[in-house]
Amino acid sequence: xxxxxxxxxxxxxxxxxxxxxxxxxxxxxxxxxxxxxxxxxxxxxxxxxxxxxxxxxxxxxxxxxxxxxxxxxxxxxxxxxxxxxxxxxxxxxxxxxxxxxxx
Numbered sequence: 512x513x514x515x516x517x518x519x520x521x522x523x524x525x526x527x528x529x530x531x532x533x534x535x536x537x538x539x540x541x542x543x544x545x546x547x548x549x550x551x552x553x554x555x556x557x558x559x560x561x562x563x564x565x566x567x568x569x570x571x572x573x574x575x576x577x578x579x580x581x582x583x584x585x586x587x588x589x590x591x592x593x594x595x596x597x598x599x600x601x602x603x604x605x606x607x608x609x610x611x612x613x614x
Contacts, residue, residue: 519590538562541570541586549573562586568604583608 516525522536529539538560545556551573562570571584585604587596 518592519588537586537588540588541584545571567607568600569607583611
């Protein structure tokens with residue numbers, strides 16, 4: 512895979528099978544990532560995704576029973592290569608992870 516394939520303008524071909532699930536581009540990309548990069552099956556990826564409003568930055572949660580760990584994901588997409596996301600959402604997510612680590 513070439514880096515250019517991950518540019519927003521090129522994502523439509525990559526994400527077309529995931530967009531059929533009536534998900535946003537961001538959720539579709541997360542679904543693609545979970546299956547193709549993280550390496551879980553489509554049902555587990557669907558079950559892991561919990562992205563929504565008031566989610567404290569958590570977009571997916573995967574429970575790895577074999578290694579006895581919980582993996583938390585945050586996913587962001589931007590339409591322009593010149594646009595940055597900033598650090599606010601990352602700081603909020605770090606706070607969420609800090610809260611989870613004390614449970």
